Amino acid sequence: MGISLLSSSSAFLVFFSFFTFCLLGDPVLGITRHYKFDVKLHNVTRLCHTKSIVSVNGQFPGPRIVAREGDQLLIKVVNHVPNNISIHWHGIRQLRSGWADGPAYVAQCPIQTGESYVYNFTIVGQRGTLFWHAHISWLRATLYGPIVILPKLGVPYPFAKPYKEVPIIFGEWFNADPEAVISQALQTGGGPNVSDAYTINGLPGPLYNCSTKDTFKLKGFGNFDPNKDPAKFNLIDPVERNTVGVPSGGWVAIRFLADNPGVWFMHCHLEVHTSWGLKMAWIVLDGELPNQKLVPPPADLPKC
Numbered sequence: 001m002g003i004s005l006l007s008s009s010s011a012f013l014v015f016f017s018f019f020t021f022c023l024l025g026d027p028v029l030g031i032t033r034h035y036k037f038d039v040k041l042h043n044v045t046r047l048c049h050t051k052s053i054v055s056v057n058g059q060f061p062g063p064r065i066v067a068r069e070g071d072q073l074l075i076k077v078v079n080h081v082p083n084n085i086s087i088h089w090h091g092i093r094q095l096r097s098g099w100a101d102g103p104a105y106v107a108q109c110p111i112q113t114g115e116s117y118v119y120n121f122t123i124v125g126q127r128g129t130l131f132w133h134a135h136i137s138w139l140r141a142t143l144y145g146p147i148v149i150l151p152k153l154g155v156p157y158p159f160a161k162p163y164k165e166v167p168i169i170f171g172e173w174f175n176a177d178p179e180a181v182i183s184q185a186l187q188t189g190g191g192p193n194v195s196d197a198y199t200i201n202g203l204p205g206p207l208y209n210c211s212t213k214d215t216f217k218l219k220g221f222g223n224f225d226p227n228k229d230p231a232k233f234n235l236i237d238p239v240e241r242n243t244v245g246v247p248s249g250g251w252v253a254i255r256f257l258a259d260n261p262g263v264w265f266m267h268c269h270l271e272v273h274t275s276w277g278l279k280m281a282w283i284v285l286d287g288e289l290p291n292q293k294l295v296p297p298p299a300d301l302p303k304c
Contacts, residue, residue, distance in 0.1 A: 030070030030122070030152075037062075037077040039085050039143070047196055048210035049175045053142040054081050054134075061169055061202045062132075062145035069127045069152050075119040077111055083179070084110035086302075087119065088135035089147065091242045097121040098262025099297050104136035106265045106281050109304035117302050127151050127237070129167060138271060141178040144169070158236040168218070173197040173204055182275055192272050243269055261286045261294040 037056045044053050044060050056062040067073055079085045088102035100121040101107035111117045127149045134143035146167040151157060172195035174181060185192035197204035197211075200218075204211045246252050267279035286293040 030068065030072060032072045032074060033065075033067055035065060035073065035075045037075060037087070038080060039077060040080045044142075046173050046199075046204055046211070047175060047208055051175070051177070054083060054085075054139055055142055056145065060142055061171070062143065064146040064148055064167060065132065066148045066150070067123055068150045069123055069125070069155075072122045073119070076116055077119065078116040079111045079113055082113055083139060084112055084136055085134060085139070085143075086110045086136045087132055087143070089119070089121065089130070089132050091126075091130035092121060092147070093124065093126060093260070094121055094262070095124050095260055096262075096291070096293070096295055098260070098264070098294060099301055101262070101264070102135045103265040105304075106263055109302045110136050111302050115302060117300055118298070120298065123149055131169070138178040138182045138275075140271075141172070141174060144171070158234050159232075167201075169201050171199045171202065173199050173202075182272070185272065186275060258282070258284045259287075259292070260284060261292060 038058075039054060039056055040058060041052045042055055042058045042060075043050055044055075053060060065073070065075070075087075077085065077087055084104065086102050086104040086108060089100070094101045097120065098107055100119040102119070104110040108117070130147040130149065132145055132147055133140035146169065148165075148167070175196045176193070181192050197208050199205075203215060205215050206212050244252050244254070261284050264282045264284065265279065266282060267274045
């Protein structure tokens with residue numbers, strides 16, 4: 001689940017791809033999709049600079065997860081790196097599956113080196129594009145990817161079918177190790193060093209050194225027409241907010257129904273603010289009915 005107070009920092013919007021993909025079950029009721037995330041180190045070159053980064057399945061940004069509303073996802077994450085790892089499925093409503101939410105030391109202990117964990121959750125009442133990312137320290141700088149949720153079979157989109165769908169991820173590139181950047185900031189009490197480039201789908205673009213070919217091209221610009229465009233608004237199933245921006249000196253009122261037992265992390269989504277302590281957790285206790293009770297933890301839940 002996870003609730004954020006500020007709009008997502010472009011530095012850490014990232015995509016993960018899958019290694020193993022398998023379909024099982026009745027397509028009317030939803031199917032079971034299996035993915036495997038091998039978290040490893042691999043070399044990446046940006047801005048004339050080559051460094052070893054933490055990635056999934058040797059891809060940066062990571063590969064995408066594709067599912068349909070009603071599908072069950074079983075995602076096995078295997079940690080082959082020295083860092084502890086946890087993965088958050090940003091925007092997924094974890095109905096009675098809080099053990100799969102991902103924030104380290106809140107929903108779970110992180111996956112230690114050489115260990116693995118299967119994130120098991122079902123997509124209920126959601127469609128659209130979300131994303132997954134690491135949820136421990138600043139590892140999400142390179143550990144991220146999209147989650148594409150299609151409507152159930154036979155259920156149309158609430159808009160005309162597009163010619164093509166391409167996930168666009170804004171991010172940042174650090175020539176330094178992001179873990180060293182935040183470590184230094186926490187020791188000094190100052191702000192962290194800024195990134196060396198902004199990226200689109202992991203590419204910095206032609207205005208940066210050694211990046212002439214590293215360009216993701218976008219086409220199409222337009223202006224809002226208050227007379228014609230409102231007729232095209234999606235009022236059938238509009239996007240729900242899991243992140244909200246709060247201006248300097250401003251405030252926001254958040255209202256939600258506490259109908260899902262578990263421990264849910266709420267934090268600023270500007271990463272340095274979370275590191276400085278702008279975070280908290282909601283503890284939602286079990287209700288009286290069977291469908292209002294958190295299921296027992298899985299046998300492979302990581303230990304601290």
